[in-house]
Amino acid sequence: MLLVKGQKIAGYPATEIRRLMQRIGPLNANVRFIGEILRCSPREAETVTEKLRNEGYVRDDDKLPGCLCLTGKGLALLGATSRPISRATAQKHLRELLRRIPTVNADPMQAFTVGGVLVFGSFLSAKEKLGDLDVAVYLEMKQQTDEEYSRRMDKLLEQAWREGRTPSNLVEVSCWPRLEILRMLRRGPGNSDCTKSLDCKDCTLWSAALCMETPML
Helix, strand or coil: CECCCCCEECCEEHHHHHHHHHHHCCCCECHHHHHHHHCCCHHHHHHHHHHHHHCCCEEECCCCCCCEEECHHHHHHHCCECCCEEHHHHHHHHHHHHHHHHHHHHCCCCCEEEEEEEEEHHHHCCCCEECCEEEEEEEEECCCCHHHHHHHHHHHHHHHHHCCCCCCCHHHHHCHHHHHHHHHHHHCCCCCCCCEEEEECCCCCCCEEEEECCCCC
16 A cells, blocks of 8 residues: 555544554454554544544454554555555565575464464555565464463463563553564564564464555654
């Protein structure tokens, strides 16, 4: 998706709503969270949330009453850019992502492996100039017990804290093993993120998406 100068969404600059989509990302949000990110009153947050729901950027979560998650349109906005990329650049990003998968899957510290990859969005069109490269990955859980998963999560959190990376809230803590897989897929182990993870749900579904684009300065 490409943003146009001066574009507004739900009454706000498109770049502000994109920032909101990025903060929600693979997690869930509620009206209060939306108000905090946009720095608006509770009443305004209710209005913006309703507009975003009506315009198809967010939807009510099926399992968590009072919570919202991003739709496909919201995921596209999350990765929107004001600068198009060439198909050749998108193909390069895709090749690099695919090369990283065996390394990620072989990492004994990770709680998930990548079981499949799905490309969608403008990459499937005949366009030579694309807004971004949209890729969904299927995550499969390694461990058989909750205890084993918790041990891996604790080790991943400890490693992140040593590297100066910390979850911004409790929801991110609970999703940290998934977020770490997406971080590694985006740029590889040890590199800083320049792209954005999108959706993250049950690992038996197509549960995560990445938006590969030119580095954000």
